[in-house]
Amino acid sequence: MTDMIEQARAILRNNDRGGYTVPTHRLYPFQWNWDSAFVAMGWVTFDEARGFTEVERLLEGQWDDGFIPHIVFHAPSDDYFPGPSVWGVEHTPPTSGITQPPVLASAVRRMLDHAKDRAAAEACVAAIYPRLLAHHRWWQRARDPAGSGLVSTLHPWETGMDNSPAWDAALARVPTTTTTPVQRRDTAHVDASMRPRAEEYQRFIHLVDLFRDVGWQPEKMLAVSPFRVADIATNSILLRAERDLLALAERFGQAGHTAEISARAEQMRSAIGGLWSTRLGLFQSLDLIDRTPIDVAISAGLLPLYAGAADASCTRAIAATLQRWAGQVRFLVPSTAPDDPRFDALRYWRGPVWAMMNWMIAEGAAGSGEAGLATDLRSSTRDMIANAGFSEYFDPRDGRGIGGRDFSWTAAIYLLLS
Numbered sequence: 566m567t568d569m570i571e572q573a574r575a576i577l578r579n580n581d582r583g584g585y586t587v588p589t590h591r592l593y594p595f596q597w598n599w600d601s602a603f604v605a606m607g608w609v610t611f612d613e614a615r616g617f618t619e620v621e622r623l624l625e626g627q628w629d630d631g632f633i634p635h636i637v638f639h640a641p642s643d644d645y646f647p648g649p650s651v652w653g654v655e656h657t658p659p660t661s662g663i664t665q666p667p668v669l670a671s672a673v674r675r676m677l678d679h680a681k682d683r684a685a686a687e688a689c690v691a692a693i694y695p696r697l698l699a700h701h702r703w704w705q706r707a708r709d710p711a712g713s714g715l716v717s718t719l720h721p722w723e724t725g726m727d728n729s730p731a732w733d734a735a736l737a738r739v740p741t742t743t744t745t746p747v748q749r750r751d752t753a754h755v756d757a758s759m760r761p762r763a764e765e766y767q768r769f770i771h772l773v774d775l776f777r778d779v780g781w782q783p784e785k786m787l788a789v790s791p792f793r794v795a796d797i798a799t800n801s802i803l804l805r806a807e808r809d810l811l812a813l814a815e816r817f818g819q820a821g822h823t824a825e826i827s828a829r830a831e832q833m834r835s836a837i838g839g840l841w842s843t844r845l846g847l848f849q850s851l852d853l854i855d856r857t858p859i860d861v862a863i864s865a866g867l868l869p870l871y872a873g874a875a876d877a878s879c880t881r882a883i884a885a886t887l888q889r890w891a892g893q894v895r896f897l898v899p900s901t902a903p904d905d906p907r908f909d910a911l912r913y914w915r916g917p918v919w920a921m922m923n924w925m926i927a928e929g930a931a932g933s934g935e936a937g938l939a940t941d942l943r944s945s946t947r948d949m950i951a952n953a954g955f956s957e958y959f960d961p962r963d964g965r966g967i968g969g970r971d972f973s974w975t976a977a978i979y980l981l982l983s
């Protein structure tokens with residue numbers, strides 16, 4: 566076994582807090598939703614039972630209506646803001662009140678497919694499947710009640726791409742908080758030039774105040790939120806997750822489940838198809854407040870490939886977009902197009918490369934007839950991590966590791982690529 570694989574496993578073990586894995590020590594001291602989905606797949610490469618425990622512990626945070634929060638606060642910590650008292654959610658264990666891109670069903674399907682202990686994995690998935698179905702039904706009911714085929718996202722934190730330039734205009738409509746004092750902890754752990762700006766945090770917290778004041782009720786949140794987007798990443802990840810849930814429903818579901826899930830997936834596929842931008846050479850998010858496409862090229866716009874929602878001509882155009890970007894930076898895939906004036910090589914989602922994005926884009930390329938692209942992206946991602954270490958994200962100009970260190974999902978992606 567190579568030293569890098571051993572190091573990746575050691576990171577997951579060191580970030581293990583008893584059945585759940587923190588994204589990294591101090592900066593993120595709880596269990597995060599989409600981090601855990603990637604991390605669970607990473608665990609399964611060397612400890613199958615531990616991988617399923619990761620999912621079960623995340624599901625301890627699931628609410629009765631199927632919602633899965635973006636953070637589960639299993640144990641107290643002063644290292645993070647905003648903690649449980651700001652969220653004001655009544656749940657045991659305490660949780661946040663917003664969600665995150667739903668990678669979970671896709672992770673569970675992959676974990677099942679790769680498990681060597683078939684009987685144990687099948688027993689776990691049989692128990693998890695109804696919770697996944699409830700979660701997908703929540704997405705449709707709470708975030709697409711009109712049945713448009715696109716789910717709404719109500720907070721930049723829900724997209725996981727907090728300070729992406731895609732949200733600049735939509736976030737500018739959100740007032741800065743006047744209720745909860747912002748007491749940032751993140752900049753004590755990571756250089757401030759690599760994190761969102763102070764004003765963005767004040768708007769992030771304003772949204773939390775607003776949603777807490779309506780008691781985290783989905784229909785009220787939709788009605789009061791000044792930030793409402795059809796995020797291309799969330800919708801693509803959900804569509805992929807619907808397809809994976811469909812495969813699980815064939816094994817573990819009841820009468821009617823497969824028809825229900827297929828109908829949802831087909832509706833999403835067609836709605837996502839409408840978000841193609843010929844000018845940008847990728848898909849766009851939609852601002853649902855003023856109903857305009859968000860005109861900025863970001864890596865999230867490549868994820869319809871992962872969802873199986875890009876037809877042959879979009880797939881070719883996406884490959885050309887990546888080739889163009891490869892001529893502008895040394896390491897793919899920058900989170901924002903390098904020729905966009907808002908590109909910032911160091912600042913979180915405004916430029917840096919994220920390993921799990923590369924992994925999803927490569928999975929999508931492999932499934933869309935772009936095998937060469939998939940191979941190149943997988944090997945450059947592995948090399949980048951091998952050179953720079955298991956950082957949270959990477960500078961696309963030179964591959965330098967930036968953000969948090971010893972990051973769980975980067976370690977998990979390395980294991981998936983090895």
Ligand code: DGY
Nearest residue numbers: 635646722725727751
């Ligand atoms: C953070 O705190 O940086 C997260 O992205 C929100 O979950």
